[in-house]
Amino acid sequence: MNPAFDGASGPADIEGSPLHAAFRQPLILGLFLPIQNGGWSISTLPRSTDWRFDYNARLTKQAEALGFDLVFGLAQWLGKNGHGGQMKYREQSLDAFIATSALAAMTERIMLISTVHALYGPWHPLHLAKFGATLDHISNGRWGINLVTGHVSTEWAMFGQPMIEHDERYARAAEFVAVLDTLWRSDANLTIRTPRWQLDDAFVSPRPRFRRPVLVNATGSDAGIDYAVRHSDLVFITSPAGADFDDAIGALPAHTAKIREGAARVERRVRTLINPTIVCRPTEREAWAYRDAIVAHADEGALDGFVGQGSRSDAKAWANHKREQRILGGNLHLIGSPEQIVDKLVALKRAGCDGVQLTFFDFEPDLAYFGEAVLPLLVEAGLRRDLAGSDSLHTTT
Numbered sequence: 001m002n003p004a005f006d007g008a009s010g011p012a013d014i015e016g017s018p019l020h021a022a023f024r025q026p027l028i029l030g031l032f033l034p035i036q037n038g039g040w041s042i043s044t045l046p047r048s049t050d051w052r053f054d055y056n057a058r059l060t061k062q063a064e065a066l067g068f069d070l071v072f073g074l075a076q077w078l079g080k081n082g083h084g085g086q087m088k089y090r091e092q093s094l095d096a097f098i099a100t101s102a103l104a105a106m107t108e109r110i111m112l113i114s115t116v117h118a119l120y121g122p123w124h125p126l127h128l129a130k131f132g133a134t135l136d137h138i139s140n141g142r143w144g145i146n147l148v149t150g151h152v153s154t155e156w157a158m159f160g161q162p163m164i165e166h167d168e169r170y171a172r173a174a175e176f177v178a179v180l181d182t183l184w185r186s187d188a189n190l191t192i193r194t195p196r197w198q199l200d201d202a203f204v205s206p207r208p209r210f211r212r213p214v215l216v217n218a219t220g221s222d223a224g225i226d227y228a229v230r231h232s233d234l235v236f237i238t239s240p241a242g243a244d245f246d247d248a249i250g251a252l253p254a255h256t257a258k259i260r261e262g263a264a265r266v267e268r269r270v271r272t273l274i275n276p277t278i279v280c281r282p283t284e285r286e287a288w289a290y291r292d293a294i295v296a297h298a299d300e301g302a303l304d305g306f307v308g309q310g311s312r313s314d315a316k317a318w319a320n321h322k323r324e325q326r327i328l329g330g331n332l333h334l335i336g337s338p339e340q341i342v343d344k345l346v347a348l349k350r351a352g353c354d355g356v357q358l359t360f361f362d363f364e365p366d367l368a369y370f371g372e373a374v375l376p377l378l379v380e381a382g383l384r385r386d387l388a389g390s391d392s393l394h395t396t397t
């Protein structure tokens with residue numbers, strides 16, 4: 001048989017699934033886990049942020065207790081010293097797939113999204129289908145894949161593979177995910193034929209709890225958006241105008257509309273998620289002073305290395321982010337008092353973002369402050385609803 005992705009039904013459509021519950025929130029709330037050293041900020045200002053598992057497990061539990069919908073881990077393949085500099089930025093990184101697997105057994109409600117480069121090395125769709133089904137079972141439908149295609153030539157070289165051309169990668173990803181989806185939905189042995197994959201009498205158990213795990217893609221290119229609107233529940237978007245909030249907010253409505261319209265053309269709905277870095281303090285002045293201190297401690301060597309990666313990458317998504325904006329990092333910067341942060345989140349929602357995936361400079365205390373000072377205001381502003389006690393949050397088998 002020729003496998004096909006069933007874009008018409010997935011966990012978002014099933015009452016009781018964790019994704020369905022998250023999509024009932026006016027603003028989906030995620031935390032981008034710093035499973036790589038330095039997180040998102042190329043600054044040596046002292047902080048607690050740590051790539052180690054124990055720290056990330058604490059953050060995940062903290063986010064779960066605050067009612068966040070998901071945590072997310074990225075995947076990158078870097079050599080010794082990472083991006084370099086004093087920090088050896090991102091030299092240390094946990095594998096997101098393995099880290100979210102361990103987190104699945106330590107949490108109860110929060111979704112766990114793991115980035116996977118499906119086109120690298122030895123990934124066979126049968127492997128990923130089986131591993132994903134197992135994690136779906138362990139997490140009770142809370143696990144998902146951010147399926148990315150690999151935009152850095154040196155990563156391909158690490159795997160000893162020639163880099164596949166940008167748009168062709170998305171065609172291969174579509175082929176891969178069609179096999180995955182077909183395996184997950186089938187209750188019988190399947191013989192599958194695609195140009196790349198041949199499977200005879202293949203079978204995957206257990207059946208995922210809500211048809212399939214959650215599917216995510218992170219992209220900014222036309223080919224990537226075309227892939228994502230057909231094959232994802234969530235699309236990780238970037239600001240097309242760089243990290244400055246005012247620039248981003250001007251450019252985002254057209255960008256999110258393009259994604260919504262693309263999905264509507266294939267009779268689907270996808271949700272968009274953007275990853276702001278939040279710098280919040282009781283007053284605007286204090287927030288900017290904190291931001292200025294972070295920027296004043298820029299690690300120039302690491303910054304050179306990180307920005308230099310652009311010459312080895314063909315990603316379109318980050319094309320307009322400026323060097324200086326990479327010090328604080330993240331996709332766009334939200335800086336201010338709790339009230340100002342809420343105003344900016346309201347503006348992002350109005351600009352068509354369905355959710356945010358937050359990063360902080362000093363994760364543990366900054367997340368605690370966000371929970372204490374910003375979250376109650378978000379509820380007041382109607383962006384978060386307390387769904388505790390709602391049946392749809394409890395996904396018992």
Ligand SMILES: Cc1cc2nc3c(=O)[nH]c(=O)nc-3n(C[C@H](O)[C@H](O)[C@H](O)COP(=O)(O)O)c2cc1C
Pocket residue numbers: 073074075076115148149150151218219220221222223224225236237238275314315316317318
């Ligand atoms: C929020 C976000 C997270 C991302 N995480 C990863 C990642 O973990 N690994 C990776 O290789 N690329 C990651 N990317 C980069 C995208 O995969 C990259 O933009 C990709 O090559 C898409 O390219 P395109 O925009 O040209 O389609 C991420 C992008 C965004 C916006």
